[in-house]
Amino acid sequence: MSSEATNKPLYRDINADDEDPEIMEIESYCVNCEKNGITRLFLTRIPFFKDVVVSSFTCDNCGLHNTELQPANKIQEKGVKYVCTINNSKDLNRQVVQTNLATISIPKLEFESPPNKGVLTTVEGIIDRAVEGLSQDQPVRKIQHPEMAEQIGAFIEKLKELKEVKEPFQIILDDPSGNSFIENPYAPNKDKDMTIHHYVRTRAQDQQLGLLEQENIEAEPEEEEKKEEKKEEVKKEEIFDGKTEVASFRTNCPECNVPCDTNMKLVDIPHFKEVVIMATTCDSCGHKDNEVKGGSGIEPKGTRITLKITDQSDMSRDVLKSDTASMAIPELDFAAEMGTLGGKFTTLEGLLVDIKSQLSGSNPFFSGDSSDKQRAKKIETFCQEIEKIIAGERLGDHFVLDDPAGNSYLQNVYAPEPDPEMTVEHYERSYEQNEDMGLNDLKTENYETS
Template sequence: MSSSKEDLKKTSPEEFFKPLDADSNEVTEISSMCTSCFEEGLTKLMLTKIPFFRDVIVSSFECSHCGYKNCELSSAMEISAVGVEYQLQVMDKIDLNRMVVKSDFACVKIPELDLETPSGTQKGEVTTVEGILTRVVTGLRQDQERRKEEHPEIYEQIETYLKRVEDSLALNSRFTLTIRDISGNSFIAGRPGILSIADDSSITSHKFERSKSENEQLGLLDLPPVTEEEEEKGNFKDEVLQMPTNCPECSEPCFTKMKVTDIPFFKEVIIMATDCDKCGCRSNEVKSGGGIEPKGKRMKLRVKSKEDFSRDVLKSETSSIEIPELDLVAGSHVFAGKFTTVEGLLSDIKKNLFEDNPIISGDSVDPEFKNKVQKFCAELDRLLTGEHEFTLILDDPAGNCYIQNVWAPEEDPELDTEEYERTFEQNEEMGLNDMNVGPQEES
């Protein structure tokens, strides 16, 4: 008995509670109390990755005593800095089968059906567009027999509405599905074979700044104002700051290091890097330290020699990438902001499309789509040899993209820079249309 106690003392917490791993697809089983009969049931948990989205925890509960079942989905990632809104035009069967990730804070609307599910009224789930409508039909039909006897008028109204929903399910009429999530953790998948929803004409998405009440709904409180003493101590340009956070892969505690640096002939940027000692995950990101510029910027570099591959490049989080020779157009949200070189940027594009792409591996992969990706990567490898000329275009509505001018302060013959007025939609996405920063007129 004493030896077993000694073994118990030496056992680490990891041996009792095995950490969830999105790559293993293992199911963790936990005994739980049933909320229906208060007997002991079983909860199953699985951490999994959703392609081009993030990690989620899928949980399922089942009670063998009363037969009660329940399933939920929750995000395994932190709350995003901004909210997100998706709008999908449902036109055919493929659109009905699109995967939908809906968090607890998602508000679902279908204007054509006068349907709205407010934020916080349903638990998060992974479903499809068809599944959302089917859940509405199931919920409304639940007490129809009782309503038919007790409230025949309400019964007829619900039956009429159910006919409208079933017509939409049968695609007799097109409709629009809108998901607005203040936590930024909802998602609608693109059509099969499309690399990014930016290339999907049926779906649009944009991010928005949360209001004060929405931050309070998420439990995010405003930070107290900075005092003069703290402001005097806040000159951190010559220091590397560390901020405690959680690893984006294994959720273990780690640190994010931040450093403010000046890019010659450009502006200040904040370089952030995260390194996890537990799983070895490393990530880095670059944020502009100068805010949004008055005009957007479009930079066009003609890469003609191997020397051009060593030019510094700042791809901000709002900048899109184009390479006309490859018919490549990557929207602003496809790749994170980063400070690298031309060669490093091309290598990251290949890594994201081929090496880290979950939809071109496994048994269910579409061979035709995989061949297209492999062919594209082969063309990208051809450019990386430096033997073929190509054009790199960065387009940033916020004006924070940068390609090194090796002739500075003189003009670079191979680099064109153009400033332009942003469109209303671009200002709307960055929250500038509702922002009044000018002097107020006296009444």
């Protein structure tokens, strides 16, 4: 196998100009005519989101056609909820990734679409699918249940009127798996018309996703004896010291799904706190990744760190960005929501390079049939300004790291003295921020164990 073939990524950026998209074809059973059709699988990456598998089934015998989308990533640690306001016809073109676990609702019409098959569509496509689904059995309803058919017909007209956008309306995408997505057309700037909530799943949602083990059946006496033996063996083993030793465990590579090693270590950051750093390296595809978790839980208050960049040496400052932190550069009108880039322990330069890399890659919204020259130019200009900050050509700009969990850190090069170019604010979290972290329902007073 050539080196060119081995270095080709498994999940390539979706691009309308790609002449060789590497679509896999599989002969499959048709549930309609019971003959064989063709299933086509396309593994691709959606910019600003993640990897997905797009599947399409076509039967030449009966004409049945079906498309579906499945996330290629694991179930996320938290669920996600997008609340998007549609103000004009342009907003109807927002790209939407809806997994088979996501619920879509339109509060204005008290409409809710339960989890169905996963699709890659637009806001207008969601409305069209709802209209198509409700219209499907209308001829039969008009005969058997004329009153119900009339009510559904009136509701269908209301759905169609939404596409005229005579007045703004909200659309809500709620996915407990965390793998759904609504496009931000203003990227890299913050979307003023959309809010994103990451929430802790309920036990019922975990059970729906298959994350909870089935209730344990009463163990046989022999199994109980084995458990006791294992407990004795654990007692005899040396206690693992997370501060001096590196723990290693097997996981699957998020890029090629081949088993690889993830190393984990507890690190004490001077003038801050202990954190858990996890690093993954895949020998098969070369993928490297690191993730940081707070080692001391959620702080009583949120932390907002603002650094004024006055010298190119500021790029070498250490940065600990937790997965609950948001980032902003006010002078560039840039704002990244909580969860962007995940948890990272790097330098300020490394963080800016990661932001630039995520924005400057191949993007279906800026090339080919879906090209938007104005937005493409905006992204290009933004990346050039990021390069200037890294090179020390834009002094005086501010970098803001806002973490409601209080687990992020930006190095103070004057420590233990105060840093004249950096301010650290501790603030009370809002109800919404506590809700996103699952703190509102957490009982800590008068707690009794059964």
